[in-house]
Amino acid sequence: MTQISDNTLKVAQQAFDNLMHGFATSNWEPLLNLLTDDFTFWFPIGTYHGLNIGKERAREFFQYVTELFGQTLKLTSLERVTSSETTVVFEFCDEASMLGQPYRNRIAISFDVRNDKICGYREYLGSDGKSN
């Protein structure tokens, strides 16, 4: 058996909950409060494609997410949660209205945890924004 730190899971689960809270309310502060100052994130497409560095960049990104989705994005299915000592991956399906058009996707997001904060985030797309 391999042992996994419960703290890593707990911090990542809180980050995931805060991410969903951000989608529901447009209040990203609870998520931003969980990020380290040197937080980095990778995003697969569009304006934020590639590596993004810093918490302020993350703040801009989540503002952009709100411009795209308003408060419409909802988790429809949490498919899997996997973890190592330092990383937790959430696979899920979501749906929303994106700039007024129906949006559905399958997503994997991977959080890197350092102590009680998130120091990295990578997002991956499992579908095309039209189906999940």
Add this chain to the structure above:
Amino acid sequence: MTQISDNTLKVAQQAFDNLMHGFATSNWEPLLNLLTDDFTFWFPIGTYHGLNIGKERAREFFQYVTELFGQTLKLTSLERVTSSETTVVFEFCDEASMLGQPYRNRIAISFDVRNDKICGYREYLGSDGKSN
């Protein structure tokens, strides 16, 4: 601490190795031999977009992969491995020649393990095929 089955990790690691062997040699039989008869997979884009059912469909898919990449696709970086009791996710970067054009991507693949076989596979794209 949460305990994770070493067998799940071992079977998924073998599947990942066999996947890379398939890319390197165009011999997909070692990977196909690890799949259950009711194996399903999700792919994010193109001809195989969405849910695909059955081992024969998987055989067609890997043949298609060989048509796209020949034997050029190489793992450039294994970024993270996370697991639960039944699922293992590999995050990695790769590069290849795709139909003669340079190809680079960031990928997350998620294997579901049942006993000593893989019963499910989900692939997610972390970049655009041009950078990683």
